[in-house]
Amino acid sequence: MPYVEHNPSSTPNACVIWLHGLGDSGHGFAPIVPELKLPDSMSVKFIFPHAPERPVTINGGMRMRAWYDIKSLDFNSRADLSGVLESAAHVETLIQEQVDKGIPTDRIVLAGFSQGGVIALHLAPRFKHKLAGVMALSTYMCEPSLLAQEATDVNRDIPIMMAHGEQDEVVPIFMGNAAYKTLTENGFNATWQTYTMQHNVCMQEISDISAWLKKVLG
Template identity: 40%
Template sequence: MCGNSMSAPLPAIVPAARKATAAVIFLHGLGDTGHGWAEAFAGIRIPHVKYICPHAPTMPVSLNMRMSMPSWFDIYGLSPDANEDETGIKRASENIKALIDQEVKNGIPSHRILLGGFSQGGALSLYTALTTQQKLAGVVALSCWLPLRSSFPQASANSANKDMHVLQCHGDADPLVPFMFGSQTAEKMKSLINPANITFKSYRGLPHSACPEEMVDVKRFIEKQLPPISDE
């Protein structure tokens, strides 16, 4: 592979059906790309919302015997006490904040931008929302965990998102990111932001993936957090 291995192709985008007055930035999981999620959002699209599904850069991943694959940061293990790639997580978070800034420059205020992701992408979306000065519309966190959780609440002391709404979803048959991680993450989140604004939904029999029922819940959450603006 030649060139800069840290660079990634342009995001997959589902444009708004009319003028975009809100945006969803959604981050895929390890080894994936944004294309599948762009297709999923095209199926539940809301006319005034633009969906941006960036692709992670390709890098060697310790968890998978250092094989190179799309990954937002390195993962050493999936146990609660595994070491974490603090430098990589923070770098990836800064890149997502830059993506949010780009949409603000494009005319969508940050409080009309919802951040989300699946698995590793969901982990990064939670971390970014808790450490950014950009006031966001909320977070959709699917089948994931909170990275560097021992660095909180200090890391979220200056966050603009103490009152953001979070929809966290997790399958109760997840063999990769155990359901317990999801429920523990929801409890940790309740100690960091307004607990009344956190919704944790479980899906019976769902492994490490999404399901139609979950996508309906995601759509309802987006509709609630990103309603149309009255002059549309």
């Protein structure tokens, strides 16, 4: 999987894998790294993968970067499970690449915005190795009814930061909150924060992400 890589000045000992939203690319969130103002001493590498290009049904079959197809805007069937599973497998491979380079899984944060967050929330609860944490921004959950039977205990205690815009018209806030409730009902350590914004990120959220990363990886 191709990606944009942002390396610290010293040898990295931690990594954030950040998955973009529909129609974007790894370049979309790469400029956020300097805005986070993480100290060099943290030695955090950032990886921003590019989703593959595929036809997206709700956009008239137009090809664009997407982690999965969206066949309907219906709450229960928005995310195509087969595409989610395929992308989650690609991200697992990317995680393994970082492990092979000397960064253990418990020093890896899985982050995602919108579609990317769907992949993060699907993979992390089912992942067989402990992660450092999960950051799920302006997103929702694919097939939440499957979580109870498919979740493993490995990552039940890791911090999961969920954040959403109160005026989000792309992924309505109730979808994000439903994902948060599903996680907590299944014993996951999720937190929920809202911001006065639409389907984007804001400066206060960036500041909160920075503080969270310092706590999780510092």
